[in-house]
Amino acid sequence: MRILYEDTMPFADALFPKLGDCQVFNHQTITAQDVADADVLLVRSTTRVNEALLHQAKHLQYVATATAGTNHMDINYLQERGIPWGSAAGCNAVAVAEYVISVLLVMAQRQQWDLSSRSVGIIGAGHVGTALSSKLDALGIQYRLCDPPLQAAGDPRPFCHLDAALDCDIVTLHVPLVTAGPHPTEHLIDGQRLRAMGPEQLLINACRGEVMDNAAALACKQRGDGPLLVMDVWENEPDILWPLVQHTELATAHIAGHTLEGKARGTTLLYQQLAQRLGRPVEDPLSTLLPVAQPQKLELESALQGMQAITALVHAVYDVRQDDRAFRTQVQCAEDFIYSRKHYAIRREFSAHRINAGNCALTQALYGLGFAC
Numbered sequence: 001m002r003i004l005y006e007d008t009m010p011f012a013d014a015l016f017p018k019l020g021d022c023q024v025f026n027h028q029t030i031t032a033q034d035v036a037d038a039d040v041l042l043v044r045s046t047t048r049v050n051e052a053l054l055h056q057a058k059h060l061q062y063v064a065t066a067t068a069g070t071n072h073m074d075i076n077y078l079q080e081r082g083i084p085w086g087s088a089a090g091c092n093a094v095a096v097a098e099y100v101i102s103v104l105l106v107m108a109q110r111q112q113w114d115l116s117s118r119s120v121g122i123i124g125a126g127h128v129g130t131a132l133s134s135k136l137d138a139l140g141i142q143y144r145l146c147d148p149p150l151q152a153a154g155d156p157r158p159f160c161h162l163d164a165a166l167d168c169d170i171v172t173l174h175v176p177l178v179t180a181g182p183h184p185t186e187h188l189i190d191g192q193r194l195r196a197m198g199p200e201q202l203l204i205n206a207c208r209g210e211v212m213d214n215a216a217a218l219a220c221k222q223r224g225d226g227p228l229l230v231m232d233v234w235e236n237e238p239d240i241l242w243p244l245v246q247h248t249e250l251a252t253a254h255i256a257g258h259t260l261e262g263k264a265r266g267t268t269l270l271y272q273q274l275a276q277r278l279g280r281p282v283e284d285p286l287s288t289l290l291p292v293a294q295p296q297k298l299e300l301e302s303a304l305q306g307m308q309a310i311t312a313l314v315h316a317v318y319d320v321r322q323d324d325r326a327f328r329t330q331v332q333c334a335e336d337f338i339y340s341r342k343h344y345a346i347r348r349e350f351s352a353h354r355i356n357a358g359n360c361a362l363t364q365a366l367y368g369l370g371f372a373c
């Protein structure tokens, strides 16, 4: 069993060699020749899995991506070739939700917003949208969910129309990139919708760059129109529309999902899927692989209360302003974009940290946010 896996998967070296002979590849240099003899190909979102890459691969039995998004894989081509494929649905939902929470707390401080009187429109109520809604519940922040495919499938949660979600004070996008069919998302947020949003509104894109028309967003901002923008994902990564960066409140290099837990879940889900396909015992190695966070226990400053205390603790674990600063100072071209993602610092999820808040209401809120209390 020849397994070829991308070099950006934490813990892959500890797991996949148990299942076969392994080779590691770099997405910038991989060629069709490299895949020719592979039985299994395991990627992340930076490898385009298509005919150009796979046409010489005559033995492929399985292709999988250790990511939530699958738009980098040509699923029609895999189906035509009869190659089964898999993904790591939900692996980094908590990471993205924590990114959005960090963003909201930064923006609330900067804009003097009382978040308890602001509404959040969540577009896409799958793994990320649902994880985010739980955290907003914990903070007592109102939200609306918009997800026509889930609504049509009978999901019992209350859903709103896209226009109602776009009317919220804060709008956050968590849909897959879909280019065809009844619910396409490519340029879902087009020039017209951007122009309809006011300067007090905040639009967060942490799903796929192509869901928002970046050129239209730039034109809007250059005219002084449109919402405040927070962008983790960009059209045409890594060669993005650079002038747009200066018009954003916070800008990052597609790292919302890059917690150690999120990436490690991606690797272990693929390991489990492959073990199952090979009829091997399916163990869950995640908890044994993850190191203890440093510091594991966080202290709460006694002078801080309520949202101030929550903000301090969230930002002690993950402060998106650090990633924004690094992006603005270190990322100026496509190569920088790739490099910064590949060398992203280790970021842990709230659950890796234990807090003794004392105060019951605060403990409940922190627990609801995902901290170990």
Ligand SMILES: NC(=O)C1=CN([C@@H]2O[C@H](COP(=O)(O)OP(=O)(O)OC[C@H]3O[C@@H](n4cnc5c(N)ncnc54)[C@H](O)[C@@H]3O)[C@@H](O)[C@H]2O)C=CC1
Binding pocket: 068, 069, 070, 089, 090, 091, 092, 093, 096, 123, 124, 125, 126, 127, 128, 129, 146, 147, 148, 149, 150, 174, 175, 176, 177, 178, 183, 184, 185, 188, 206, 207, 208, 232, 233, 254, 255, 256, 257, 258
């Ligand atoms: N920035 C990052 O690092 C990350 C980005 N992502 C992106 O976020 C996307 C969402 O992630 P998950 O929640 O895990 O995926 P998911 O598949 O669990 O949820 C996506 C939801 O969007 C809904 N949806 C589809 N078309 C829609 C439309 N036109 N309008 C409203 N809702 C629509 C689907 O019904 C589904 O419930 C992924 O496909 C991926 O592209 C995911 C993880 C990390």
Ligand SMILES: O=C(O)C(=O)[C@H](O)COP(=O)(O)O
Binding pocket: 008, 044, 045, 046, 066, 067, 068, 069, 070, 092, 254, 255, 256, 257, 258
């Ligand atoms: O899971 C997804 O979908 C994502 O967008 C990942 O966070 C992408 O991470 P990389 O595969 O590009 O490291």
